[in-house]
Amino acid sequence: MSVPVLVVTGFLGAGKTTFINQLLQRSEGRRISAIVNDFGAINIDAELIADAADSVVGLKNGCICCSLQGDLLRTLKLVLSQAVKPDHIVIEASGVADPRGITETLMDPILWHDIRLDAVVAVVDADEVAFNPARLRDELWRAQVEAADFIALSKTRLSESSGEALRAELVWLNKTLVFETDGEAMPIEALLVSDRPQAQPGQAKLGASRFTSIEWLSEGPVCLDRFQAAIDRLAPKLIRAKGIVNFIERPGQSFLLQLVGRRATLRPFPKFEPDCRLVLIGEASVIDSETAHAGLAEISTS
Numbered sequence: 001m002s003v004p005v006l007v008v009t010g011f012l013g014a015g016k017t018t019f020i021n022q023l024l025q026r027s028e029g030r031r032i033s034a035i036v037n038d039f040g041a042i043n044i045d046a047e048l049i050a051d052a053a054d055s056v057v058g059l060k061n062g063c064i065c066c067s068l069q070g071d072l073l074r075t076l077k078l079v080l081s082q083a084v085k086p087d088h089i090v091i092e093a094s095g096v097a098d099p100r101g102i103t104e105t106l107m108d109p110i111l112w113h114d115i116r117l118d119a120v121v122a123v124v125d126a127d128e129v130a131f132n133p134a135r136l137r138d139e140l141w142r143a144q145v146e147a148a149d150f151i152a153l154s155k156t157r158l159s160e161s162s163g164e165a166l167r168a169e170l171v172w173l174n175k176t177l178v179f180e181t182d183g184e185a186m187p188i189e190a191l192l193v194s195d196r197p198q199a200q201p202g203q204a205k206l207g208a209s210r211f212t213s214i215e216w217l218s219e220g221p222v223c224l225d226r227f228q229a230a231i232d233r234l235a236p237k238l239i240r241a242k243g244i245v246n247f248i249e250r251p252g253q254s255f256l257l258q259l260v261g262r263r264a265t266l267r268p269f270p271k272f273e274p275d276c277r278l279v280l281i282g283e284a285s286v287i288d289s290e291t292a293h294a295g296l297a298e299i300s301t302s
């Protein structure tokens with residue numbers, strides 16, 4: 001019997017990891033292996049999912065829709081070679097991935113008998129679209145939504161906006177299977193088993209080259225005020241940042257930074273990690289590694 005695969009796609013910071021964690025929590029005893037692709041060289045998402053899934057494999061430093069297609073195949077083989085096969089495999093695509101590259105990989109003959117693409121879910125950040133309606137015209141955003149069988153709307157409760165433009169767009173794109181990620185009625189049965197049409201091979205894919213991912217590592221804790229000031233300065237140039245940091249002022253406690261568009265949060269991280277690591281993602285035309293590192297340099301200066 002082939003193992004069904006659920007692909008979770010969605011723009012940078014849309015809420016894919018959060019959604020997968022919710023799904024895993026409601027999976028009622030199914031054995032689920034997760035494959036998580038972070039665009040940057042540091043795989044924060046794999047760590048955020050680690051406790052909830054049966055097994056988690058992180059694929060980093062590239063994108064599984066293009067440069068890491070081979071790695072995805074090898075990882076799937078590895079997951080399938082476990083003593084006990086999973087009931088389901090969930091793949092979190094990076095936020096820059098065009099899902100068509102992934103669905104094509106899943107049809108590779110070496111996996112034909114072992115897995116079957118079951119469904120594609122696109123997580124859509126309703127708050128971001130309300131704030132930035134131009135996102136509806138973004139080619140990558142559209143490719144992710146168009147490839148999806150289901151749309152999971154995240155952050156629907158963050159703003160007053162009714163999300164009318166978004167809903168109209170989804171109807172126009174013929175996306176009727178829409179649900180809210182933080183709604184009680186997440187359609188687990190539909191998400192973990194469904195029939196789907198074959199993807200059309202040969203369509204041009206929107207690669208990761210539009211975005212750049214910048215890593216920053218620092219040994220030991222940093223100064224909280226300087227860190228916040230640096231993030232504030234860099235935020236307008238970024239689409240996404242995440243990482244684990246710890247501060248001189250809060251010994252023994254690590255914090256998880258999440259920045260999506262204009263929203264940044266810093267929350268206690270359940271594990272203590274002595275060093276700091278951040279991934280910053282932006283449009284390559286807006287930010288480069290040098291500018292980002294210059295912006296972060298002050299944090300580490302004692």
Ligand SMILES: Nc1nc2c(ncn2[C@@H]2O[C@H](COP(=O)(O)OP(=O)(O)OP(=O)(O)O)[C@@H](O)[C@H]2O)c(=O)[nH]1
Pocket residue numbers: 010011012013014015016017018019045094095153154155156158181182240242258259260265
């Ligand atoms: N209020 C609210 N916040 C959310 C929701 N979904 C996700 N978030 C927050 O949005 C931020 C990004 O969520 P993630 O789940 O890491 O997003 P992602 O799509 O995996 O991000 P990338 O892998 O970097 O593209 C985090 O701070 C989450 O806590 C939601 O439905 N409501």
